[in-house]
Amino acid sequence: MSPTPTTPAVRVENLTKVFKGQLGRKAFVAVKDLSFTVNAGEVYGLIGPNGSGKSTTMKVVLGLLRPDMGHTHIFGCDSSEVASRQEVGFLPENPYFYKHLTGLETLLFYGRLCGMSGKELRERAHDLLLLTGLENAADRRVGGYSKGMLQRIGLAQALIHEPRLLVLDEPTAGVDPAGSRKIRDLILEFKQRGITVLVTSHLLEQLQEVCDRIGIMAHGKMVREGRLDELIAVENQTEILLENASPELLEKIRGLVATEASSTRLLEMGHPRTTLERLFLKATEDSSDVS
Ligand SMILES: Nc1ncnc2c1ncn2[C@@H]1O[C@H](COP(=O)(O)OP(=O)(O)O)[C@@H](O)[C@H]1O
Ligand SMILES: [Mg+2]
Helix, strand or coil, rough: CCCCCCCEEEEEEEEEEEEECCCCCCCCCEEEEEEEEEEECCCCEECCCCCCCHHHHHHHHHHCCCCCCCEEEECCEEEECHHCCCCEEEECCCCCCCCCHHHHHHHHHHHHHHHCCCHHHHHHHHHHHCCCHHHHCCCCEEEHCHHHHHHHHHHHHHHHCCEEEEEEEECCCCHHHHHHHHHHEEEHHHCCCCCCEEEEEECCHHHHHHCCCEEEEEEEEEEEEEHHHHEEEEECEEEEECCCCHHHHHHHHHHHHCCCCCCCCCEECCEECCCCHHHHHHHHEEEEECC
């Protein structure tokens, strides 16, 4: 099937992945009948507690693990086909880099693995070092990089062959707040450049700012999915945004706001939002008795 502008970047259909038990251990179902779609151009966040099946799902999408049931596609191409990998850059959960190589050498190394060479590769590597803010560390060995810098060289590595899709597994885990901020800014920058991003995290607040849509996984299943702004809207509550309200008035308003005449203005009425964290805890808690 040839991709059209509406071909999803990632399609996961009824995916089940079972890890066979070894040495008398029981088989373990890591992903159960999971389905979701990542549209081209969006940032999609897969969130869930440790062990909920996020990395397993990504590995199947990338063709690193075979599904037991169901299918996964990248831009319309089944993950089992080598061609599906051409358009994808991947930052694994714990990326490994050759410590003795410098940042620049690392990018040149991965570029050559992708069949790039010469001036084109050197220019691309320099552009990516600039984009990821590592231009001053380009000639330092990655063995001396901080965790945040390692994740950024990992992002640059994933982008070396100009993929249309980036798959990032816990890109901000173990990174300090400033480093994590830079990574989130980069994700938004990638989106600006038209790159689709599928990102996992167990750190919820962090994804809240960058994702267009999210899926919440628990025990290998999707327990909530949708647009972030819709998911965190609370339908049975009303938010009133007041200007110049005194504490006394606030006290009265607790009883009845509509009849109050004062300098108070009603600026906005709508559905208040819960935090992604509360939604996540509720959703994963609800699912624990069905696993
Ligand atoms: N190769 C494997 N063999 C057996 N069990 C595995 C393997 N990989 C992952 N698992 C199990 O599958 C479950 C989901 O793991 P994973 O996909 O890594 O979760 P997450 O990325 O959400 O933390 C975990 O319970 C994990 O122990
Ligand atoms: Mg994981």
